[in-house]
Amino acid sequence: MIPVLRKPVRHPPAHHPDDALLAGYAAGSLDEATGLVVATHLALCPACRDAVALFEAVGGALLDDVEPAPMASDALPALMARLDREEAGRPAPAGTAEPARLSDPVLPRPLRDYVGGDLDAVRWKRLIRGIDLYDIPVVSAGRGRIKARLMRIKGGVAVPQHTHEGTELTLVLEGGFSDGSGHYRRGDIACSDAEVDHKPVADEGADCVCVTLTDAPLRLTGPLMRLLNPFVRF
Ligand SMILES: [Zn+2]
Numbered sequence: 001m002i003p004v005l006r007k008p009v010r011h012p013p014a015h016h017p018d019d020a021l022l023a024g025y026a027a028g029s030l031d032e033a034t035g036l037v038v039a040t041h042l043a044l045c046p047a048c049r050d051a052v053a054l055f056e057a058v059g060g061a062l063l064d065d066v067e068p069a070p071m072a073s074d075a076l077p078a079l080m081a082r083l084d085r086e087e088a089g090r091p092a093p094a095g096t097a098e099p100a101r102l103s104d105p106v107l108p109r110p111l112r113d114y115v116g117g118d119l120d121a122v123r124w125k126r127l128i129r130g131i132d133l134y135d136i137p138v139v140s141a142g143r144g145r146i147k148a149r150l151m152r153i154k155g156g157v158a159v160p161q162h163t164h165e166g167t168e169l170t171l172v173l174e175g176g177f178s179d180g181s182g183h184y185r186r187g188d189i190a191c192s193d194a195e196v197d198h199k200p201v202a203d204e205g206a207d208c209v210c211v212t213l214t215d216a217p218l219r220l221t222g223p224l225m226r227l228l229n230p231f232v233r234f
Pocket residue numbers: 013015016017041045047048049
């Protein structure tokens with residue numbers, strides 16, 4: 001029997017950046033590392049590309065008459081309703097999706113530009129057994145402490161339990177992982193903040209490759225890991 005070469009089935013992402021991040025991206029106000037992670041999600045997510053296009057479409061004119069306040073969670077629906085009223089019939093902006101090919105790269109274009117190639121170009125550094133890291137060389141560190149990293153977690157391996165002094169964004173590029181908040185796979189973004197003490201576990205089978213964004217060092221909180229804190233810096 002002739003073996004059938006099959007592309008892995010790819011689903012649209014189910015977990016997205018919040019509206020504040022998408023609006024910040026559209027406005028060009030994100031730091032470089034955060035912008036890179038959002039751009040990478042956009043390369044994989046038609047829904048968020050549409051949302052960013054909406055934010056861009058209303059642009060400065062709308063922002064001018066919005067009180068300077070944190071973006072509310074209903075900001076996007078409100079914008080869409082307003083667009084419906086004011087800009088009915090506006091043509092959809094051109095998407096930025098990469099054409100599908102038989103051998104899709106694992107790293108979408110924005111990341112490949114930083115890494116200098118696809119996954120095989122990454123110079124991994126071992127963190128602990130089963131977990132490798134790569135610091136993505138962003139030019140500007142934004143608020144000073146933001147770091148973007150690739151992380152490769154062996155299938156079935158758990159990332160040591162930890163909390164964050166700031167927030168952490170994790171975007172899955174290959175494989176998947178689960179934590180208390182759900183299951184994440186290619187294109188999905190998980191957001192954790194200082195409140196969350198979590199322990200992501202990579203799906204059995206394939207390695208999980210993701211890009212993480214941290215704006216403060218992680219603190220390990222498992223009983224043994226606490227002792228390692230002074231030695232292990234994520
Ligand atoms: Zn999305």
